[in-house]
Amino acid sequence: MPKRYIVEVEGVPPSPSPISNAVVVGNMCWISGQLSVGPDGAFVAGTAREEAERAFAHVFRIAEAAGFSRGDIVYVDLAFLDLADLKEVNGLYAEMFPEGRRPARTVYQAARLPFDGKIKVQAVAAR
Template structure:
């Protein structure tokens, strides 16, 4: 994990970039996540293998891989899945929402489920079916 510079201000919060082994690098110039103070902002994750190659599958299969990356990134930054407070899901086909909702209910226990946004995207990188991004906070 690479640590960045201190932000100046009344709270003197640390800001650093999180890059994680085992999470494929993005073809875009982005970080896996950025931690500022008690929040971890996790970049959008797709169904890709460690080599960065897209792995096609059903929406649920792709969501499982994307959430695994999100959880791995959160953990590397010192957060856990239970620290996730917001999830943003982009779907190519909103007909897949019901199936992914069942997975979501398994991943996040009732009473601990993050706030969430769902929307339909015209296109996702690599032709993916779903993209997952998240925010964790302590």
């Protein structure tokens, strides 16, 4: 059985929920859902793009702390409060993941997100 370990990252605000920032098993890293949260752990509201930028910054910081790079991300799950925000976030997504290196992705609208956020981002990385 591959080695399994929990990744907790300094500089990523702790979740109010009982979760780990990420779990690594073998060559795979599962990164928990991230929201637009500031350094103090408080939710930071903004446009969908602004919230996505903060959430992705946490995802990338967690991946790096686990020994993975942005280029190792193979799957992204985006939960939106309103799918009308998808177009705005797609522009950011295209900037962060260049053509030929874009992860597989799931996008859906949720009835509600924690803190009434506009977006939640989770990811899987593989080496």
